[in-house]
Amino acid sequence: MTALTNQETIQRARRCTAAEDYDIGTRFPSVFVSAQGSWMEDVEGRRILDVTAASGALLLGNRHxxxxxxxxxxxxxxxxxxxxxxxxxxxxxxxxxxxxxxxxxxxxxxxxxxxxxxxxxxxxxxxxxxxxxxxxxxxxxxxxxxxxxxxxxxxxxxxxxxxxxxxxxxxxxxxxxxxxxxxxxxxxxxxxxxxxxxxxxxxxxxxxxxxxxxxxxxxxxxxxxxxxxxxxxxxxxxxxxxxxxxxxxxxxxxxxxxxxxxxxxxxxxxxxxxxxxxxxxxxxxxxxxxxTQAHANAERLGGVLRDGMRDVLAAVGIPAVVAGPPMMFDVVMPSEQISWDVYRAAFDHGAYFEDSGTHMVTTAFTDADVDHALAAFEKGAREVAERHTFEADALSPERLAQFRAEAFGGELDxxxxxxxxxxxxxxxxxxxxxxxxxxxxxxx
The missing domain is CATH 3.40.640.10 (Type I PLP-dependent aspartate aminotransferase-like (Major domain))
Structure with a gap:
């Protein structure tokens, strides 16, 4: 059988199993065939770094x-x-x-x-x-x-x-x-x-x-x-x-x-x-x-990633709030669309971030993995920043309130x-x- 591309495989899934939003619309266009540590390989042989920890399911990385x-x-x-x-x-x-x-x-x-x-x-x-x-x-x-x-x-x-x-x-x-x-x-x-x-x-x-x-x-x-x-x-x-x-x-x-x-x-x-x-x-x-010291090392690397993403957004001029513990932190940008565009662009450069804005590392992460994630994120953020003009240097309280309400139901008083x-x-x-x-x- 001739190997299918990612898009062809997604079409195959669409016919027999995939939900249009949950499986396709809110995911980046790869179908994965294997994973080792925090790296995944798709049907086209492309290697992509997972910065979602499989939506948090992985703590130690694949095939520990x-x-x-x-x-x-x-x-x-x-x-x-x-x-x-x-x-x-x-x-x-x-x-x-x-x-x-x-x-x-x-x-x-x-x-x-x-x-x-x-x-x-x-x-x-x-x-x-x-x-x-x-x-x-x-x-x-x-x-x-x-x-x-x-x-x-x-x-x-x-x-x-x-x-x-x-x-x-x-x-x-x-x-x-x-x-x-x-x-x-x-x-x-x-x-x-x-x-x-x-x-x-x-x-x-x-x-x-x-x-x-x-x-x-x-x-x-x-x-x-x-x-x-x-x-x-x-x-x-x-x-x-x-x-x-x-x-x-x-x-x-x-x-x-x-x-x-x-x-x-x-x-x-x-x-x-x-x-x-x-x-x-x-x-x-x-x-x-x-x-072992595996968890402590993952916290160290998660902190480097979190702080690095904050620095990247500041450098390219995208207002953002980056907060949370190093192994599960949130990144809030001016809108859901801006956020999606940045992560979609980062995906093209080899890193799969969670489009909702909550990012997680595993103990399989290395310093080189963090460098790769930050390089992909910076390329994606720069591409998006070049297409937009932002009116303020910081996120408004209204945007933060919107994120809270839509992400986890947090209400203001x-x-x-x-x-x-x-x-x-x-x-x-x-x-x-x-x-x-x-x-x-x-x-x-």
Whole structure:
């Protein structure tokens, strides 16, 4: 068979599997056939540096020797999945995570971040006997979470969004805190510091409401142990996934024993939650980042990349804000179109950046990789800057507010938002109790 070009392969995918926006419109035009470390090769043989860490799924890079050896040995010597839900790797991994994170007393496992967050709210409802969940940030694609970008109340799913507004959360907990099973929030370290999340944790504790940190991304990228792992932000549950298995599908809910012990009542189940090789991969990941300087070196290189991208944008005259920890930082430019154009141009020069503006490195990155990423980024940024005239040297507060709102649902505290908060409170207080659903026991 004659080898197809990237565009021909994309057309082939379009006919049989690809979603027009998710798979094609929001991606750069390559179909990849292999990857090693942080480098990918497409169907035309072009090598491109991945500056997304496969959307955060990779922590150590593709085909890390320690992970490859652990998984192949697991499959060859032990198998892949058993009739029992329990295995020695599951038990060891649960013990390791509970030792690693202050919230940890017990841990349970699933396959994806969306499953982990959904399981967490099921556990919270089952353990508390309460119904309402308050949330900020993205927690996955499941039905209960489709309205996350705007303060409001989803009556069908009993989900209230507080838009990262501490005032909104305090107002809601004052009005109907006795009905709230949990507050779940995704950390956005480029925008809110530890003290902000510590304040949310204290507020929940004062009202007797479970506090859940969705660390699907941050568990290994806000430092080596995530936000809860700093020891400064108590939580009743945390969720994690990306990076845990270094690209192998696994997620976990870690937290209080009495909440995790509501597992049966919550009806959480799934045959492939017992798959063993991803657990072997996760154990190898923990061995690597806890036993070597790999994570510290990645943080150093991530910091060089972050600061270098800030310098490039300043040098070419594109107003921007670059902020966040070195292994997951945000770059905000004057518009989504400008951002897309810069990253699309950088792709033509051999670097695949995340078009949303959140960039992540792996421990496979080297100094040469950072140099390559910055060279591609500078070429792309210069090409775009030459076609535009920018009216100001700095981004406006309105642009930053727009980014916050569209990226993760962060709301400002203005009169419109305050009115929406009161409307949300009224909607929850006046909700129909008959919409609450009974949790059925697990059947799997």
């Amino acid at each position: 020797p320690r992970v490859v050896e652990s998984i192949t040995r697991c499959i060859a010597e032990h198998g892949t999945v058993f009739a029992s839900t329990l295995s020695l790797p599951r038990i060891e991994l649960a013990e390791r995570l509970c030792e690693r994170y202050p919230a940890g007393e017990k841990a349970v496992f699933s396959k994806t971040g969306s499953e982990a967050t959904t399981a967490a709210i099921r556990l919270a409802r089952a353990a508390s006997g309460r119904d309402v969940i308050l949330t900020s940030g993205y927690h996955g694609w499941h039905d209960w979470h489709l309205s996350y970008l705007r303060i409001g109340y989803d009556a069908g799913n009993r989900i209230g969004c507080f838009g990262y507004s501490r005032h909104a959360l305090a107002r809601m907990l004052d009005a109907f805190g006795d009905d709230v099973a949990a507050v779940i929030v995704t950390p956005e370290p480029a925008w809110f510091d530890e003290e902000y999340y510590r304040g949310l944790s204290r507020l929940c504790a004062s009202k007797g409401v479970l506090f859940i940190i969705d660390e699907v991304i941050t568990a290994f990228r806000w430092g080596v142990r995530g936000l809860n792992g700093t020891g400064n932000v108590p939580a009743d549950l945390i969720t994690m996934s990306k990076g845990l298995g270094n690209g192998h599908s696994i997620s976990s809910v870690v937290g209080r024993r009495d909440v995790i012990d509501a597992y049966d009542t919550a009806g959480v189940a799934g045959t492939y939650t017992r798959e063993v090789p991803p657990m072997a991969a996760a154990l190898a990941v923990l061995d690597e980042i806890d036993g 203005d009169e419109v938002v305050r009115q929406r908060i009161e409307q949300t409170v009224q909607a929850v207080v006046e909700r129909d109790p008959a919409l609450a659903r009974r949790l059925d026991p697990s059947c799997g």
